[in-house]
Amino acid sequence: MDSTIHQDIRVGQMIQGPSVPVTKEMIREFAEASCDFNALHLDERFMDRSFGKTKFDKVIAHGMMTFSLMTRMMTDWLWPRGKIHRRLETRWLKPVYPGDTITCGATVTKQMKTLKGNWILFSLEVKNQKGELVATGESMAESPD
Amino acid sequence: MEEFITDSFEKDFWKDWEKRKTWDEIQPGEIRPSFEVTLTKEMIQRFARSIGDLNPLYFDEEVAKKSPFGGLISPPSIHVLLMMVCTPHEDWMKEPGTINAGQSWYYNVPARPGDRIRLVCKALDKFMRKDRLFVIHENVFYNQNGEVICSGRGWTIRPR
Numbered sequence: 001m002d003s004t005i006h007q008d009i010r011v012g013q014m015i016q017g018p019s020v021p022v023t024k025e026m027i028r029e030f031a032e033a034s035c036d037f038n039a040l041h042l043d044e045r046f047m048d049r050s051f052g053k054t055k056f057d058k059v060i061a062h063g064m065m066t067f068s069l070m071t072r073m074m075t076d077w078l079w080p081r082g083k084i085h086r087r088l089e090t091r092w093l094k095p096v097y098p099g100d101t102i103t104c105g106a107t108v109t110k111q112m113k114t115l116k117g118n119w120i121l122f123s124l125e126v127k128n129q130k131g132e133l134v135a136t137g138e139s140m141a142e143s144p145d
Numbered sequence: 146m147e148e149f150i151t152d153s154f155e156k157d158f159w160k161d162w163e164k165r166k167t168w169d170e171i172q173p174g175e176i177r178p179s180f181e182v183t184l185t186k187e188m189i190q191r192f193a194r195s196i197g198d199l200n201p202l203y204f205d206e207e208v209a210k211k212s213p214f215g216g217l218i219s220p221p222s223i224h225v226l227l228m229m230v231c232t233p234h235e236d237w238m239k240e241p242g243t244i245n246a247g248q249s250w251y252y253n254v255p256a257r258p259g260d261r262i263r264l265v266c267k268a269l270d271k272f273m274r275k276d277r278l279f280v281i282h283e284n285v286f287y288n289q290n291g292e293v294i295c296s297g298r299g300w301t302i303r304p305r
Binding site: 018020026029030032033034035036037038039040043046049054062063064065067068069071072075076079082084085086087088089090091092 | 154156157158159191192194195196197198200202213220221222225226229230239241242243244245246247248249250251252277302
């Protein structure tokens with residue numbers, strides 16, 4: 001590990017991502033835009049069932065909506081700095097319901113040099129308005145310089 | 146090549162849902178049917194707007210032309226939409242109650258408006274954990290030049 005690859009980026013540096021109030025309308029719009037019409041996100045009548053042992057109280061936001069917001073945080077931060085968004089891995093810990101406000105954040109965890117590349121590693125968190133973690137993730141970016 | 150038209154997309158995922166493969170029927174390693182779709186500027190911009198992402202690289206041709214990308218691109222997460230439009234209605238990913246447990250994606254070149262997108266996808270593994278039925282799927286999106294746009298893996302919990 002070489003922590004001085006990028007003078008302008010340091011391990012421990014934090015990135016503040018978007019804070020987004022989630023509404024039923026937003027979920028519906030995301031369903032239309034992503035063509036994901038899974039009833040979990042749209043049909044209140046469907047939610048008193050359980051899904052292979054998992055039960056939700058009401059309709060939930062798409063996990064991939066949270067994924068896309070995490071991506072937006074990374075591209076907003078990386079692209080103006082001339083870095084390339086290379087990878088995102090996520091895990092969903094809690095459902096996101098309409099009425100929640102979710103906030104994304106990231107921390108630089110490492111800078112690595114490979115034979116041909118310069119890399120920056122991040123750890124990501126998404127929390128709801130109660131401060132509960134709803135998703136975590138890891139991300140990698142490549143620097144052309 | 147199929148021109149994707151939002152209005153013709155079957156939004157009722159309940160329709161013929163019983164014809165979709167169950168956990169027992171999903172065969173790891175078997176290629177899932179998919180088709181080529183032309184990605185349009187409208188699809189990209191609608192997707193970006195839905196997550197409040199108004200980056201000029203998706204909307205402003207002049208700004209995008211002067212950027213290192215040399216033209217309009219899509220958000221990396223456009224594969225969320227591409228997964229749905231490149232697979233048929235019968236695909237088991239569209240089964241109501243499919244739960245997303247986690248995803249990992251690696252990005253190579255950006256997808257651009259006008260790209261003809263091809264998807265190669267399959268279930269890779271299936272298992273039981275905590276009384277739940279899991280399937281891991283893996284997916285690679287290519288453009289018309291055979292370049293990899295992105296490749297990714299997802300963990301889903303099956304409803305049946």
